[in-house]
Amino acid sequence: MSTAEEKKYKKLITIVSIVIPIAVAALFGVKIPNVEPLSFLPPIYASINGFTAVLLVASVVAIKKGKRKLHEQLNTTAIICSALFLVMYVAYHMTSDSTKFGGEGMIKYVYFFILITHILLSIVIIPFVLITFMRARLGNFPEHRKIAKITFPLWLYVAVTGVVVYLMISPYYV
Numbered sequence: 001m002s003t004a005e006e007k008k009y010k011k012l013i014t015i016v017s018i019v020i021p022i023a024v025a026a027l028f029g030v031k032i033p034n035v036e037p038l039s040f041l042p043p044i045y046a047s048i049n050g051f052t053a054v055l056l057v058a059s060v061v062a063i064k065k066g067k068r069k070l071h072e073q074l075n076t077t078a079i080i081c082s083a084l085f086l087v088m089y090v091a092y093h094m095t096s097d098s099t100k101f102g103g104e105g106m107i108k109y110v111y112f113f114i115l116i117t118h119i120l121l122s123i124v125i126i127p128f129v130l131i132t133f134m135r136a137r138l139g140n141f142p143e144h145r146k147i148a149k150i151t152f153p154l155w156l157y158v159a160v161t162g163v164v165v166y167l168m169i170s171p172y173y174v
Contacts, residue, residue, distance in 0.1 A: 009134045017127040020086070027090045037096040038088075042166055042173065045088040049162030052081045056156050072136065078155075079129060085162070102172040111168050118161040125154050 059074035101111050128151040135144035 006134070006138060006140075009138070010131075013127055013130040013134065016130060020126055021123045024086065024090055028093050030094050032094050035095050038092050039096060039173070041088045041092040042170070045085045045092070046163050046166035048081050048085045048088070049159045049166075052078050052085070053156055053159035053163070055081065056152060056159065060152060075133065075136075079133065082129070082159075099169055099172050101169050103168070107168075111165075114161050114168070115165050118158060118165055121154055122158045122162075125151070125158050129155060 055074050055078040059071050059078065062068075062074060063071040101108065101115075103111055128147065132144060132147045132151040135141075135147065
């Protein structure tokens with residue numbers, strides 16, 4: 001593993017980790033006029049989040065069984081799924097008004113707690129995923145394992161809570 005190579009990747013990871021949340025926030029406020037709302041997307045991107053969670057668990061099982069190649073393939077697929085989710089999520093919000101949660105009482109607080117932690121951790125997880133992936137690609141497996149112990153539960157939480165948020169708000173879609 002080359003320190004110069006790792007430095008190059010870390011710069012790229014830093015840029016991507018900053019640009020993605022800013023771009024999503026900016027695009028979230030953009031509405032494309034005179035287009036049909038992409039109202040079919042929420043159940044699709046929620047399903048992708050669920051599939052990502054399954055991939056992550058399967059990936060841990062694979063590595064515990066010594067199946068490194070399968071572990072790598074599952075994680076690569078999980079990253080692709082997360083990117084697909086993000087593209088669909090932004091596309092939906094650029095063509096549709098945000099849906100208001102209609103629950104009342106304690107369930108409203110539960111929903112907002114899950115939603116806020118999901119959003120915040122979805123930002124935090126970006127550099128963790130990319131650093132974990134980079135360390136594996138560069139063959140730095142001791143450091144990969146160290147950060148993966150943090151990345152896995154955070155990413156799994158984001159994937160699962162994405163589904164939970166969708167299930168909780170889906171009755172209020174117009």
